[in-house]
Amino acid sequence: GVNAACANGLDVRPPRRPGPASGPAPRxxxxxxxxxxxxxxxxxxxxxxxxxxxxxxxxxLHKLASPDDPLLPAILALSNAIFNTNPSEDPTHGxxxxxQARLAQPSSFIVxxxxxxEAAPQPVAFLFMIPRMTNPPLRNGVIESTHIWLAxxxxxxxxxxxxxxxxxxxxxxxxxTVCTYxxxxxxxxxxxNRRGWVQERELGEGKVMFSRPR
Numbered sequence: 001g002v003n004a005a006c007a008n009g010l011d012v013r014p015p016r017r018p019g020p021a022s023g024p025a026p027r028x029x030x031x032x033x034x035x036x037x038x039x040x041x042x043x044x045x046x047x048x049x050x051x052x053x054x055x056x057x058x059x060x061l062h063k064l065a066s067p068d069d070p071l072l073p074a075i076l077a078l079s080n081a082i083f084n085t086n087p088s089e090d091p092t093h094g095x096x097x098x099x100q101a102r103l104a105q106p107s108s109f110i111v112x113x114x115x116x117x118e119a120a121p122q123p124v125a126f127l128f129m130i131p132r133m134t135n136p137p138l139r140n141g142v143i144e145s146t147h148i149w150l151a152x153x154x155x156x157x158x159x160x161x162x163x164x165x166x167x168x169x170x171x172x173x174x175x176x177t178v179c180t181y182x183x184x185x186x187x188x189x190x191x192x193n194r195r196g197w198v199q200e201r202e203l204g205e206g207k208v209m210f211s212r213p214r
Contacts, residue, residue, distance in 0.1 A: 056160025059113040061169055062121060067100035071121065075112055078123050082152035093150065099128075107131045107146060111166050113157075125153040125162040129170070138175060138200055138211050145211065146170070148178040163191070167212075176212040179203065 064071060073096060079085065080094050087094035102108055108130045114121035132147035153162045170176055178197075182189035183206050197210040 056113075056157055056162050056165070058116065059124065059157075059162070059165070060116050060121070061111060061113055061165065062123075063109055063111050065103070065109040067103040071123070072096070072099060072103070072110075074120075075110060075123050075126050078126060078154070079128075079150060079152055082154065102128070102130055102149065105131060111169055113162055113166065124157045125151075125166065127151040127166050127170075129173075132177060134177070134200075134209075136201075138177070139198060140175065140211075142175055145175040145177040146173045148176070174212070174214055177209060179207050179209045181206045182208060 064075070066072075076094070076096055076099050080087065083093070085094035087096075092098055103110070108128075110126055110128050112121075112123040112126035114123050127148055128150040129146050130149040132145050134143050134145060137143045138145065151163075151166075167176075177200070178192070180188050180192065189208075192210050196213045198213055200209040200211050202208050
């Protein structure tokens with residue numbers, strides 16, 4: 001199954017060295033009443049959030065479904081950089097062979113965002129989708145779902161709506177599931193709850209499965 005999600009975007013794996021989430025507060029925490037009390041550092045972070053959102057709006061959405069796609073190694077490298085993954089230590093999440101095997105499964109695919117370019121795309125965010133069997137069934141009685149196995153956003157592109165953009169591109173998929181660790185990634189927990197995702201069950205070791213409501 002999948003593992004976790006982080007505050008700055010969606011990182012669906014537990015960190016190799018768990019620590020507190022970092023980065024500016026979500027936009028929803030910036031209120032009119034609190035704006036006058038923001039210090040210089042807070043204002044700088046707020047400007048960074050606005051800049052990230054402006055830049056992210058220009059990103060182009062792509063889909064990859066073939067294990068032989070020449071761009072797959074670049075997305076794998078992106079994932080390994082985000083999670084500081086050493087393929088020899090964690091081949092399940094960090095090796096090209098494992099990614100190719102998972103992508104070869106029916107219904108598996110990757111969506112990613114990249115700046116517009118005439119050359120090969122340079123991914124900055126991705127979601128790796130795989131089929132998942134759930135037993136016991138989800139609350140709606142379904143046992144099969146499309147599951148976010150891995151996902152990540154480069155730090156400089158976080159807070160710009162990359163996660164929301166990619167999830168919105170999956171609007172025709174139902175059901176859609178994801179897992180997270182609320183104690184490690186409270187902002188991701190809040191992101192899912194604010195959008196009405198349904199808490200399906202606890203899976204042990206602090207991991208919780210969610211499904212997108214319809």
